[in-house]
Amino acid sequence: MTLPLFLLADGALREVSPGARLVLDGDEGRHAATVRRIRAGESVDVADGSGRTARCEVVEALKAALVLRVEALADVAPRLPGLVLVQALAKGGRDEAAVETATEYGVDAVVPWQAGRSVVRWAAERGEKSRLRWGATARAAAKQSRRATVPDVGPLVTTTALARRTAEVVATGGAVLVLHEGATEPLATAPLPDAGRPGAEVLVVVGPEGGIAPDEVEALVTAGARAVVLGPEVLRASSAGPAALAVLSVRLRRWG
Template sequence: MTAPVFLADPGMLDASSPGSRYVLEGQEARHAGVVQRRRPGERVDVVDGAGVRLRCEVADVEPGRLHLDVLERVEERPGAPRLVLVQALAKGDRDEMAIEAATEVGVDEVVPWQAQRAVVVWRGERAARSRAKWCATVRQAAKQSRRAHVPAVAEALDLRGLVARVEAVVAAGGAVVLLHEEAGTPLRDVRVPAAGSDGEVLVVVGPEGGVSDEEVAALTAAGAVTALLGPHVLRTSTAGPVALALLAERLRRW
């Protein structure tokens, strides 16, 4: 069984190397020592969310502190090209379910999209709270899936902002895939950057009510390609993770 993962803030592991001792503190230490009851001699990993992983052995446990002997330091490179999920806001926490599963699959960034048919609306304080909740969701999902990289959570985009993002990605040689149940091209036939190359692949998923004709026209005019995921219509909570899984295998990230 792989070692459990605990999170440190970016930069906190910079001075750690094999043979040194790292002290895990705060909520993560309490979770390790009190909830999981980690004891001396057990193996754990500490990651900074930016690719650094310390493979450690528990040396001592104190209230709110875990003393760890660093056995190995690994710097994990992110996958290439980058995988980005543009997820429409959805009711019933289905958008959070989508980004949670996408994180487990290996997405590099999630982008909240205020689609025209979305029932949920992010404005003002609610927008800040909701984005913070998305950040917490991907952080916990990365931890559960033993990832060294925590996906970035972008600011929410409306159609104009998304069109600008699509244009920039396409201009840089990337690809943008708009999942649509009436598309004529299967996802497997959509051209994407080669495995290991620079650039991004954006997967755009609409809300439960679907993507409007205006949105389809604007995004395809900006360079997005509509694609059919399969013979069945998936929920907004599952379409993105399924598409990302297929792309991850195709791009040899799996």
């Protein structure tokens, strides 16, 4: 049976060594002490979201926190090329559902996209709150799937900004794959960077409920992206990205 995993603040394990004491408090500590009812003498794993994990013994269980002694540390190397989900804003929480599942599938970063056909709009303070909610969703999904890393949720991009990033990614040996039902090139055979290539990324671009507008597809393809199709079925905004990530994870030998 695997040990429970709890998340510390970002980078909290950077300067930690075996034998050190840690306090797991806040929401995570409260959950561990009062919901999971973990007691002294038990073992747990903790991670700081940046790829470092620690196997710990609980030396004291407080009312809403645990005092831990670090027994061993491990670092999870980043998998290359990195997988990035560019998710268009979508209504009904389907965009956030995509972030959750993509995190469980191992995505390395998420980019929110204000596509032309997105019904949902992020603006000013509301937009930042929504981005932070995506980040919290990714963090919770990382914990549930026992990941040592939490995907970064970047700032909202426009189509113009996404086209610029596309050109940069392709110029450095990466690939940008735009999921489009009208494409003829299968995702399963689209060219990809070599597994393990430093600095390379594979961006998966997913449109909103109404699909990606033709002028947006043209802008991205002109910048170096490839329009690809998953299969004969038309998937929702919540499932298209994760399905594509599953295919890519097999092709890049992350899975299997």
